[in-house]
Amino acid sequence: MRWGIPIRSITARIILLAFALQFTVTGGVLVFVQQASQRALAAEQRESIDELRDELAAAWRVGGSAELRGLIEDRLEATHGAVAVILYARADGTPIAGNLSAWPTVIAPTTSWRTIDLYRTGSDQPERMGVTAIRLADGSRLLTGHVIEANLLIARVNREAMLAALAASLVMALLGALIIGRALSRRIETIAATAHAVGEGALAARVETSGSGDAFDVLGNSINAMLDRIEALVSQLRLITDGLAHDLRSPVTRMKSLIERAIVDTRDPEALVSLDRVAQEAEALLAMLSTALQISRAEAGIGRERFTAVDLPGLLEDLVEIYGPLAEDEGFTLAAEAPAGLQVMLHREFVSQALGNLIENALKYAAGGRRIVLTARERRGTLLLEVADDGPGIAPEQREEALTRFGRLDPARHLPGSGLGLSLVSAVAHLHGGTVELDDNRPGLTVTMSLRDLPRPTRSA
Incomplete structure (x- = not known):
């Protein structure tokens, strides 16, 4: 079974659609999960910062500056300064308590939320922080925040994991789409194979069904x-x-x-x-x-059961022996060309009669010619049987009409005949899964029977 599928076929479109849908859904779910987790983590941090700010503001309202300073020291000592950021400052920004050495110049006295890189007291490296600021009733300022470096690391890990998952989903979506497309193609090929078999005369062939009712x-x-x-x-x-x-x-x-x-x-x-x-x-x-x-x-496919192993050189020689004297009487020489040992399974009587009709047509209509050649050869699994003469030939625009049943061209209407010779040749070619072509022999006409996919004769050991 081959995997090659034409890009413009309906199967290829189904594969692309299935791939796009799977990748879109999977990618959308991954992006949603990553963004939702980031938003949830940020909301949790902002909520904890807001709670700390409200708690400190409530302490100032209850006990004033002393109560606020004591609570700030307790909070920083309890967390060991791990992630909390607190600064209580006078109206001009001079620090009173907290773990920042100065009020950040870019932070207004009242700020709802801001991310900024700051140095905490005792640290020689800036850290990414999320902070809020309020102005107390006496004009002093209160800044609360949270170090979010760990959150940024988590976000980076999540992003990398999401990209890896997207890459994996890309491969899986493509593989799944190909499997779906191949399954569809296989079912279609089964139906096509049945149609082809019936066309070749196997009228008993039927499409296999699974009973699923699909x-x-x-x-x-x-x-x-x-x-x-x-x-x-x-x-x-x-x-x-x-x-x-x-x-x-x-x-x-x-x-x-x-x-x-x-x-x-x-x-x-x-x-x-x-x-x-x-x-x-x-x-x-x-x-x-x-x-x-x-x-x-x-044309109905009747006769395939009578296919036998035929030696093509011997068949052509028999035809030369039968029609040779008649050809000499008409002023022609009849010759045969076929590689030794060429054997195929075919209906010998039908093929002999078809070639005989072509020889008789050449003798009857190739006026002025002197040579008729029978040729048998193979080309890429196709048996080519040719009858070529050097007469006047048939014009290209009349060749299709010549192959029709009872079709007779104007120059031949005064000659005896029924117009069935080439029709029989076409029917015999159809019985063998082939076609008939008329071509220019320069000069003359070449009639080629292309017989495809003929069974090979079995060789005894």
């Missing part, structure tokens, strides 16, 4: 119901074609026998000429009927 099961059941109907119709077609072959060939054959008997019994020269023409038309009608039935059966 959308793929609904689609698979619908396709299987359609295939059941197609198989029934093809079976009916097979019965009808067999019936036609029996019911129509027999009257035409009896008519031909009666005409031949009449030819033997009559002595009138003019009647003999007319009967001979009628016999020829009966023969042409019988051949046309047989060819049309073969085309219908090949």
Whole structure:
């Protein structure tokens, strides 16, 4: 199973959408958690600072400056100066008590919240602090705060952890999206493989369903119901074609026998000429009927069970031996080219008849040509069977019309024929999973049957 998925396919779009959704949700949750934790920690710190400020202000209102100084000393001694920041100062900013040596010049007497780098008493390194300040009723100032260096470290660790989690979520989201896309692609490939098998003639192929009742099961059941109907119709077609072959060939054959008997019994020269023409038309009608039935059966995939191992060089040599004398009578040389040992599984009778039709077309329509070449070769797993002549060829704009059933180009309408030769070739190619192409042989026409994915003959030990 391959992982390559075209970037513009619907599967690739589903993968990208799944990846974007997963990464967005995961990243959004991580960012929300990180931001929420930071906001909660900051709110807790501000709440503790506000409580300390309110407690100190209440002490000043109860006992004045002495009560406030005593409470400040108790608070600093209780915390051993770990994180608390307190400064009680006169109206001009001169310190009275606390662990700051001077009132910060950038802090107004009344400040709701501010982060700033300050030196605490006895410290030789600045520290990041969050502080608030109020002015007391006598004009003195009170600053309370909290060292937030540890909080900044926690925030940095959280940020790094969040980035690592985002990177991990990126990988996991991509992997999850690929798994989802591959699962979808595998289900679609199963349906496509079934459709391809049916197209190749395996009418019994069906889409596997899991019984989960999901959308793929609904689609698979619908396709299987359609295939059941197609198989029934093809079976009916097979019965009808067999019936036609029996019911129509027999009257035409009896008519031909009666005409031949009449030819033997009559002595009138003019009647003999007319009967001979009628016999020829009966023969042409019988051949046309047989060819049309073969085309219908090949297009329906009937005949794959008769694939056998065929030696291509031997097949081409047989055709040269059969059609060689006729080609010499028409002024052509017939040659075959195929690598020794080239063997594939195919319907020998159908392929022989298709190549025979191409040889007959070349003899009939390649007026002015002198050489017809049969070629068999392999190219990247595809068998190429070619019939090339050096006649006038077919104009590019007329080649598609030439491949249609009963299609006859204007220059060939005065010649006998039914217009089914190339149609049979196309049907035989379809039976073998291939196509037919008409190309310029410079000069002349090259008809190529490209037969793909043919089974290989088993080799005995």
